[in-house]
Amino acid sequence: MPQAGSSTKSVSISSDAPVAARRLRWNPWLIVSGAVALGVAAPILALVAIASAGSEGLWSHLTGSVLPVAIRDTLILLFGVGLLTALIGTGTAWLVAAHDFPGRRAFDWALLLPLAVPTYIIAYAYLDVLHPVGPVQTALRALLGIDSPRDFRLPDIRSMGGCIFVLGFVLYPYVYLTTRAMFLMQSANLIDVARTLGAGRRGVFLRVALPLARPAVAIGVSLALLETLNDIGAAEFLGVRTLTVSVYTTWVTRSDLPGAAQIAIAMLVVVVLVVLLERWARRQRRYANDAQHPRPLRRHRLRGGKGIAAAFACALPVLVGFVVPAWYLVDQTIARVRFAGISRAIPAEVLNTVTLSAVATLLTIVAALVVVYAVRLGRGPGPRVLARAASLGYAVPGTVLAIGLLPVITGIEGVVDTVSTSVFGVSTGLFLLGSGAAVVYAYVARFLAISAGSLEAGFSRVSPSIDAAARTLGAGAGRTLFRVHVPMLRPALATGALLVFVDCMKELPATLLLRPLGFETLATHLYGEAIRGTYEEAAIAALLIVAVGLVPVLILVRLGVRGEAEAGMTVSARVPADRSESRERVRLQDS
Amino acid sequence: MHNNKLRNGRGALAASVLVGIAGVAADAYADVNLYTTREPGLIQPLLDAFTKETGIKVNSIFVRDGLAERVAAEGRRSPADVLMTVDFGNLIDLVEKGLTQPIQSDVLNAAVPEHLRGKDGHWYALSMRARVVYVAKDLDIDSIHYEQLGDAEWRDKLCIRSGQHPYNTAMIAAHIVHHGEDATREWLRGMKENLARAATGGDRDVARDIMGGICDIGVGNSYYVGLMRSGSGGPEQQKWGEAIKVILPTFEGGGTHVNISGAAIARYSPNKDDAVRLLEYLVSDDAQKLYAEANYEYPVKQGAEVDPIIAALGELEVDPTPLTDIARNRDAASRLVDEVGFDQ
Numbered sequence: 001m002p003q004a005g006s007s008t009k010s011v012s013i014s015s016d017a018p019v020a021a022r023r024l025r026w027n028p029w030l031i032v033s034g035a036v037a038l039g040v041a042a043p044i045l046a047l048v049a050i051a052s053a054g055s056e057g058l059w060s061h062l063t064g065s066v067l068p069v070a071i072r073d074t075l076i077l078l079f080g081v082g083l084l085t086a087l088i089g090t091g092t093a094w095l096v097a098a099h100d101f102p103g104r105r106a107f108d109w110a111l112l113l114p115l116a117v118p119t120y121i122i123a124y125a126y127l128d129v130l131h132p133v134g135p136v137q138t139a140l141r142a143l144l145g146i147d148s149p150r151d152f153r154l155p156d157i158r159s160m161g162g163c164i165f166v167l168g169f170v171l172y173p174y175v176y177l178t179t180r181a182m183f184l185m186q187s188a189n190l191i192d193v194a195r196t197l198g199a200g201r202r203g204v205f206l207r208v209a210l211p212l213a214r215p216a217v218a219i220g221v222s223l224a225l226l227e228t229l230n231d232i233g234a235a236e237f238l239g240v241r242t243l244t245v246s247v248y249t250t251w252v253t254r255s256d257l258p259g260a261a262q263i264a265i266a267m268l269v270v271v272v273l274v275v276l277l278e279r280w281a282r283r284q285r286r287y288a289n290d291a292q293h294p295r296p297l298r299r300h301r302l303r304g305g306k307g308i309a310a311a312f313a314c315a316l317p318v319l320v321g322f323v324v325p326a327w328y329l330v331d332q333t334i335a336r337v338r339f340a341g342i343s344r345a346i347p348a349e350v351l352n353t354v355t356l357s358a359v360a361t362l363l364t365i366v367a368a369l370v371v372v373y374a375v376r377l378g379r380g381p382g383p384r385v386l387a388r389a390a391s392l393g394y395a396v397p398g399t400v401l402a403i404g405l406l407p408v409i410t411g412i413e414g415v416v417d418t419v420s421t422s423v424f425g426v427s428t429g430l431f432l433l434g435s436g437a438a439v440v441y442a443y444v445a446r447f448l449a450i451s452a453g454s455l456e457a458g459f460s461r462v463s464p465s466i467d468a469a470a471r472t473l474g475a476g477a478g479r480t481l482f483r484v485h486v487p488m489l490r491p492a493l494a495t496g497a498l499l500v501f502v503d504c505m506k507e508l509p510a511t512l513l514l515r516p517l518g519f520e521t522l523a524t525h526l527y528g529e530a531i532r533g534t535y536e537e538a539a540i541a542a543l544l545i546v547a548v549g550l551v552p553v554l555i556l557v558r559l560g561v562r563g564e565a566e567a568g569m570t571v572s573a574r575v576p577a578d579r580s581e582s583r584e585r586v587r588l589q590d591s
Numbered sequence: 592m593h594n595n596k597l598r599n600g601r602g603a604l605a606a607s608v609l610v611g612i613a614g615v616a617a618d619a620y621a622d623v624n625l626y627t628t629r630e631p632g633l634i635q636p637l638l639d640a641f642t643k644e645t646g647i648k649v650n651s652i653f654v655r656d657g658l659a660e661r662v663a664a665e666g667r668r669s670p671a672d673v674l675m676t677v678d679f680g681n682l683i684d685l686v687e688k689g690l691t692q693p694i695q696s697d698v699l700n701a702a703v704p705e706h707l708r709g710k711d712g713h714w715y716a717l718s719m720r721a722r723v724v725y726v727a728k729d730l731d732i733d734s735i736h737y738e739q740l741g742d743a744e745w746r747d748k749l750c751i752r753s754g755q756h757p758y759n760t761a762m763i764a765a766h767i768v769h770h771g772e773d774a775t776r777e778w779l780r781g782m783k784e785n786l787a788r789a790a791t792g793g794d795r796d797v798a799r800d801i802m803g804g805i806c807d808i809g810v811g812n813s814y815y816v817g818l819m820r821s822g823s824g825g826p827e828q829q830k831w832g833e834a835i836k837v838i839l840p841t842f843e844g845g846g847t848h849v850n851i852s853g854a855a856i857a858r859y860s861p862n863k864d865d866a867v868r869l870l871e872y873l874v875s876d877d878a879q880k881l882y883a884e885a886n887y888e889y890p891v892k893q894g895a896e897v898d899p900i901i902a903a904l905g906e907l908e909v910d911p912t913p914l915t916d917i918a919r920n921r922d923a924a925s926r927l928v929d930e931v932g933f934d935q
Contacts (some may be wrong), residue, residue, distance in 0.1 A: 061929065064930075065926075065929045065932070066929050127792075127796075131799065131800075131803055132803030132805060133802050133830075137803075148804060149802075149803045149804035149805075151804075153803070153804060153805065156789075156805065158788055158789045158792065236753075237791060238791065239753075239788070239789025239790065239791030239792075239934070240789075241935050245934075248656075249925065251656070252656045252755075252757075253755045253756075253757065253925045254921075254922050254926075255684050255922075335825065339825055402657065403657055406661060406664040407664055409664070410664040410666065410668075414666075414668070417668065429668055429670075430668050430670070433661075433665065434670075509656075512653075512654060513654055513656070513657045513660075514661075515652065517624055517650040517651065517670065518650040518651060519652070524653070527655075528630055528631045528653055529630075
């Protein structure tokens with residue numbers, strides 16, 4: 001294994017901190033990073049305070065009749081969705097990254113489309129489409145010559161299987177996105193070496209490409225699983241009672257907020273442990289490639305039947321995760337517009353949705369950049385702990401996070417109001433809840449993990465020797481970040497920003513609870529209609545969410561395709577002899 | 592010098608930002624501010640009519656869960672004037688958390704019967720809905736007791752939404768008041784056995800599932816029948832509404848279980864007078880008629896007429912169990928639902 005061998009001999013710069021940064025103990029980066037972490041952790045601390053109020057008899061009730069089944073069902077759901085997203089995401093990513101077949105260029109971006117479809121919408125859509133009185137079964141009965149649905153029905157989608165199915169097919173793009181990027185960045189040299197050593201194409205995939213892509217798969221799957229764990233819309237609608245639904249029931253039906261907070265915190269602890277375990281498991285490995293002249297992967301051409309099979313395999317997730325629900329929404333929208341016209345509030349709602357999401361995305365990206373860069377600059381565990389704390393918001397269900405945010409937000413408002421009244425004689429009232437800033441705060445706290453993850457991955461591909469060079473030439477930490485890193489991180493920044501934007505647009509519970517009076521977004525409008533059972537009216541808002549969500553997905557595609565190629569070239573061109581001193585290293589013999 | 596200037600500049604900037612913010616905040620304080628768990632589409636026609644009649648604008652925010660938490664967190668600064676919910680359990684919760692204030696209104700007291708309002712004027716019901724039974728059209732059945740929903744006769748034939756939904760926990764709590772917890776547990780076990788599909792979705796799904804042959808019998812609210820059959824939800828839903836027969840069930844030795852939509856005045860209401868006017872308007876003849884005609888609910892005001900579609904369901908005989916008794920058993924009902932694994 002020549003690669004592994006050569007890297008051990010390479011010049012060793014400490015992987016954690018560029019030399020120049022070591023002197024700075026209390027640098028501003030660390031302070032800002034601390035502030036961000038505190039901002040995200042504040043609602044969780046508030047939840048801990050709420051939970052400590054105690055809840056009489058809750059746990060005996062839970063362990064007796066709720067937890068055994070809720071934990072089992074949650075695990076089955078997570079396992080099912082994890083497996084499905086990993087299979088679809090990794091499989092299609094390997095197909096489009098390493099092969100050529102009819103339609104490959106189109107599938108390259110089309111596979112991302114389901115990202116634009118919120119889970120609660122796809123659940124509604126499939127219940128309608130697959131219902132005994134819906135189009136599919138009606139046509140099937142006509143075909144078979146059966147009159148009554150009582151005589152012949154397909155299995156009900158309101159089940160565990162149905163839930164895994166719909167979640168898997170809208171969440172796989174998280175895995176596809178991260179894994180595809182990893183496959184594209186893998187140097188052809190490694191593949192060639194493996195081939196020279198006698199590995200077949202399957203062997204290359206299973207023993208070289210896949211192990212190297214493991215962090216990407218892990219990041220993608222963990223994003224998908226956190227979405228699943230915190231999903232309330234689809235799971236509840238399809239009758240799957242996860243732990244999150246238990247949290248919800250305890251709070252809403254039994255008015256036991258401390259109890260709900262206790263369950264939520266217990267779940268958070270488990271999630272954090274699992275994430276730490278996964279990181280620990282790949283602690284010593286390194287995934288940046290060591291090749292001196294990385295060459296892009298040569299695509300293997302699939303001909304005839306194999307090519308058609310590959311095209312079919314890529315078409316299926318796009319059809320199920322996007323085309324069918326989108327077609328359904330268009331159909332329902334047309335029916336509704338004919339029946340009742342379009343609500344006049346819609347343009348304002350689109351504007352509200354886009355404005356809130358855009359502001360939140362910008363803030364999230366800046367915050368994530370600071371937090372992740374502080375990790376790169378800092379020494380010791382401090383910045384790393386802060387970065388973890390700043391990512392906690394994603395591991396808590398949106399509703400619960402919003403409840404934790406309420407006392408934090410009104411606390412800030414109280415302090416500002418008091419100061420402003422005494423100093424300027426002007427009352428500021430509820431300026432955060434009243435202006436939409438509270439919603440933005442919630443988005444940043446909740447989705448910081450997504451952009452931080454994307455940036456972390458991006459930074460890990462930039463050799464610390466580049467920092468060292470910039471600093472030696474006299475640039476400060478800030479200048480190095482903006483002049484050197486930001487240009488190189490453009491693809492990672494774009495990926496992070498667009499994922500956050502799409503997630504903000506789809507976010508429902510925090511938006512619903514924290515928005516100002518008389519202020520609607522597409523998601524809250526949709527929810528208001530859906531709860532009344534007027535799905536058709538809701539279809540317009542749903543279609544717009546998907547349509548607006550498509551814009552960033554398409555931008556992502558364009559930037560993604562160009563950006564990766566550029567990023568690869570930039571790094572290799574500027575640092576031709578780069579030994580890629582990244583934190584983790586792969587030993588090929590390990591796999 | 593330079594420094595001073597800068598500081599002054601900053602001060603002015605800060606002040607103008609604060610004034611701007613205060614402007615935004617003050618704007619939200621004018622008129623009447625309504626916090627509601629009621630679906631906005633259902634309530635908007637009533638609010639529009641109120642504004643037309645009085646010239647008072649109503650700003651509303653629809654919050655499903657966490658209404659109480661938000662109002663509590665806002666505290667004295669809260670712009671909330673009127674708090675409106677669609678389940679009396681949630682309404683009584685608001686009162687118990689100290690988020691409401693009592694009002695004296697002869698208009699309200701005259702319009703709303705005593706058992707449909709709180710003591711000391713802390714809350715008022717505005718409309719009623721009955722928890723009824725939907726059955727397949729071809730079934731030969733004209734009356735049923737709630738208790739019979741657990742009978743083995745309906746094995747694998749029952750459709751109902753989540754047992755944890757407030758509409759169902761209220762119904763189950765009423766069963767507890769009638770028969771005690773043990774009998775209710777057995778009843779729920781029976782219903783659980785009878786489920787034809789997961790206990791989830793909404794009440795309209797019950798009608799559609801009956802049409803789709805998934806089940807023969809189900810439980811849903813009365814106004815959905817009006818919304819479906821009138822065609823106001825579109826032609827699809829009209830078919831669902833026509834596919835079912837509706838029975839007003841009763842508890843053995845009692846009547847039909849009803850829930851309410853209602854409202855209270857927020858404790859720190861900044862526009863209390865106008866807020867009371869809004870409540871008074873909502874029990875006026877005009878508004879009660881709108882509740883009946885647009886939402887297919889039962890008006891609370893005596894003498895106000897129900898919509899013909901709802902009248903055709905039969906004579907409503909309201910179960911005499913006091914709403915406060917039912918509210919007290921809500922927690923026990925929710926725990927029983929968990930115990931028998933109703934939703935699992």
